[in-house]
Amino acid sequence: MGKAHFGLIGLGVMGENLVLNAERNGYSSVVYNRTYAKTEEFLAGRGAGKDIVGAATLQDFVGALERPRRILMMVKAGQPVDDTIDAISPFLEEGDLLIDGGNSLYADTDRRVAELERKSFGYIGMGVSGGAKGALEGPSMMPGGTKAAYDAIEPLVRKMAAQVSDGPCVTYIGPGGAGHFVKTVHNGIEYAIEQILAEAYDLMKRIAGMNGDQMADVLAGWNETEELASFLVEITEVCLRTKDPETGADLVEAIVDAAGQKGTGLWTVVSALEMGVPVPTIYAALNARVLSSLRPERLAAGALLPAPPAHSFSLGEPADGMAPLRDACIAACIVSYGQGMALLQEASKLHDYNLNFSAIGQIWKGGCIIRARLLQRIQNAYSANPTLANLVLDPWFAEQINRRLPGLRQVVAGAALAGIPVPCLSSTLDYIDSYRSGRLPQNLVQAMRDCFGSHTYERTDKSGSFHTEWLD
Ligand code: NAP
Numbered sequence: 001m002g003k004a005h006f007g008l009i010g011l012g013v014m015g016e017n018l019v020l021n022a023e024r025n026g027y028s029s030v031v032y033n034r035t036y037a038k039t040e041e042f043l044a045g046r047g048a049g050k051d052i053v054g055a056a057t058l059q060d061f062v063g064a065l066e067r068p069r070r071i072l073m074m075v076k077a078g079q080p081v082d083d084t085i086d087a088i089s090p091f092l093e094e095g096d097l098l099i100d101g102g103n104s105l106y107a108d109t110d111r112r113v114a115e116l117e118r119k120s121f122g123y124i125g126m127g128v129s130g131g132a133k134g135a136l137e138g139p140s141m142m143p144g145g146t147k148a149a150y151d152a153i154e155p156l157v158r159k160m161a162a163q164v165s166d167g168p169c170v171t172y173i174g175p176g177g178a179g180h181f182v183k184t185v186h187n188g189i190e191y192a193i194e195q196i197l198a199e200a201y202d203l204m205k206r207i208a209g210m211n212g213d214q215m216a217d218v219l220a221g222w223n224e225t226e227e228l229a230s231f232l233v234e235i236t237e238v239c240l241r242t243k244d245p246e247t248g249a250d251l252v253e254a255i256v257d258a259a260g261q262k263g264t265g266l267w268t269v270v271s272a273l274e275m276g277v278p279v280p281t282i283y284a285a286l287n288a289r290v291l292s293s294l295r296p297e298r299l300a301a302g303a304l305l306p307a308p309p310a311h312s313f314s315l316g317e318p319a320d321g322m323a324p325l326r327d328a329c330i331a332a333c334i335v336s337y338g339q340g341m342a343l344l345q346e347a348s349k350l351h352d353y354n355l356n357f358s359a360i361g362q363i364w365k366g367g368c369i370i371r372a373r374l375l376q377r378i379q380n381a382y383s384a385n386p387t388l389a390n391l392v393l394d395p396w397f398a399e400q401i402n403r404r405l406p407g408l409r410q411v412v413a414g415a416a417l418a419g420i421p422v423p424c425l426s427s428t429l430d431y432i433d434s435y436r437s438g439r440l441p442q443n444l445v446q447a448m449r450d451c452f453g454s455h456t457y458e459r460t461d462k463s464g465s466f467h468t469e470w471l472d
Contacts, residue, residue: 003066004030004053006156008074009084010102011038014128015074016046017135018101018160023050025159030054032061034075062091068122069096070153077102077263085112089119097122097149101141103264106177106184106271110351113145113176122149125176127183129368130162138162140368141170142186142360144179144353162367169363174353181271181347182360185340188268188282190232190369191261192336192424195285197236199422200329201252203411204322206420208315212250216241221321227330227400230372259289268343275346279339280431281332284423313414316407327407332428334400337370337378338391339431345389357382392435401432408432 004027008019011033019029028051033039039054047054055061062069069092073084081100088098098121100109109125116123123145130139141161143150150172161170173179197219204210204218219237222228244251265286272279291298316323341357348355361379365371381394391397412429415422434440449455451470459466 002028004028004064005066005070006030007032007061007065007069007071009033009058009061009071009088010074011042012074012076013132014101014135015072016042017132018072018074018128018139019052020046020050021136021138021160022156023052025156027156028052030061030064032058058088059091062088067093067096068152069093070099070156071097072099072101074101077104078108081108081112085116089121092119092121094120095122097124097146097152099124099126099143099149099153100180101126101128103127103183103187103262104177104180105263105267106181109145109177109180117146122146122152124149124153125178125180126157127179127186129183129186129370131369134162134367134369138169138367140363140366140371142173142179142182142363143170144173144175144177144182147172147175161363162371164362164366166362169366169368171356171359171363173360174348174355176351176353178351178353178355181351181353182344182355184264184267184271185343185347186364186368186370187264188272188279188286188343189336189340191265191268191285191289192282192339193230193232193333193370195288195424196281196329196332196336197232198288199425200325201236201240202420203315203325203415203422207313207414207418208322210318212240212242212252214318218318218322218326222326222329225321225326226373226377228326228333228372228374230333230374231369232372256295258293258295260293261286261289265289268340271347272339272343275343275350277339277343277346278431278434279343280427281336281424282339284427288421288423307419308417311414311418313410313418315411315414324407324410327404328411328425328428331401331404331408331432332425333372333374334391334397334404335428335431336424337374338397341378341382341388342390345387357386357388390435392432405429405432 006022006027006029008015008031019031023029030053032055036056043054055064075084113123124143125145127142128139138161141157157170158168161168173182204215216237219233223233239252242251244254269283269286315325344355358379361375365375377396392401408429412426446457450457454467456465456467
């Protein structure tokens with residue numbers, strides 16, 4: 001065998017599937033894994049009979065690759081990425097390029113791009129979404145970093161990516177950590193939509209008394225609509241329909257109600273706070289996971305803080321797709337994408353990423369976890385106005401929000417009276433009501449700040465900075 005076209009480091013769930021994807025697309029490959037036994041296991045299993053060879057050392061791995069070397073790292077984010085770069089760098093030559101396909105912190109990628117470019121290597125930080133199946137069959141990929149390095153891998157990644165009607169789900173995102181930042185925000189939106197659907201499930205179960213199959217039927221109907229058709233709605237239907245093989249009951253009811261949160265959701269919220277972009281629906285989803293993990297505390301609190309008296313309200317009828325609840329979910333999903341895109345707008349300005357929002361909408365249409373029919377509308381909105389400040393200001397989305405708001409209000413109000421938490425739905429309503437308000441009560445906040453700290457304030461009727469001796 002001649003030199004391989006492509007190298008993969010890290011035979012975890014994602015790496016294994018991505019290298020099979022590359023090989024299927026005509027790229028002979030060489031694989032390396034820190035623990036060699038895993039390499040042997042892979043070559044004897046899923047890698048058998050393929051144009052893939054293994055290397056026991058990084059030196060052999062590098063030696064087996066054609067130049068410029070195209071090396072994808074799929075290792076745990078954080079220190080393992082730096083360790084891998086340090087270990088492989090002595091064997092690399094000018095022009096070789098490294099791609100980090102893990103969920104790295106974008107600031108780490110900024111640093112690594114600068115360091116590797118100083119050594120005349122190309123470095124790409126590439127968000128990859130789609131889980132194991134997507135990695136094998138075609139993920140959505142968000143590469144950023146050295147542009148020349150992207151040009152060298154473009155034919156490969158365009159073949160590997162999910163394909164939608166207007167092209168592959170991959171594009172050069174921007175310099176430095178732009179690709180990883182976009183993937184981070186993608187995951188923040190993912191957190192929000194998962195939580196929105198979980199809140200809908202909770203209401204259908206507790207207020208409408210529906211079982212898994214009945215709820216799944218509603219979700220199946222939602223998945224037929226332009227506004228909600230999506231991968232996450234599709235898998236929610238599957239999850240709700242699945243039975244526990246041991247008991248025959250709905251499996252979801254046997255699962256412990258505590259969810260963890262990994263780096264990307266947290267990074268989305270931290271970045272948003274740092275950049276001064278409100279993302280309350282995404283933040284609410286992150287908090288909901290954190291709070292859910294306090295299970296023993298919640299159980300103890302329930303004994304001391306009883307629920308309000310039973311309160312019933314209408315979520316609509318299954319025959320009409322639970323219209324108010326469906327509308328609440330549509331509004332919240334639109335707002336989740338909108339908050340994510342607003343954060344990307346700010347990051348693009350701050351870091352000179354020069355993001356193309358229409359292209360981001362396009363590459364999220366296939367392969368990734370937040371793929372949804374709505375992304376075509378998002379793509380259209382940013383094509384029409386590349387500097388759109390907020391998705392809800394686009395005419396099509398504004399009309400949607402106005403149409404869905406009565407349902408959202410009805411559901412949030414009913415849930416509040418019933419004592420059922422709907423953090424993402426209620427945050428969405430607060431967000432819209434705040435965002436559309438010409439006058440907010442922060443005038444009083446400014447007065448208090450001037451009162452205790454002489455922070456001064458501006459007036460509505462004249463320009464300048466004013467101070468009042470409030471406590472005299
Ligand atoms: P993972 O469990 O996150 O990572 C496993 C791989 O990392 C193994 O090959 C492991 O080698 C290697 N590794 C761990 N520590 C290392 C170190 N200090 N030095 C060198 N190698 C080290 O696998 P994964 O789920 O496939 O994820 C890979 C990356 O993709 C992560 O950043 C993850 O967040 C991201 N990602 C995952 C998904 C998903 O659905 N799983 C989706 C998108 C992105 P050993 O075999 O020797 O332990």
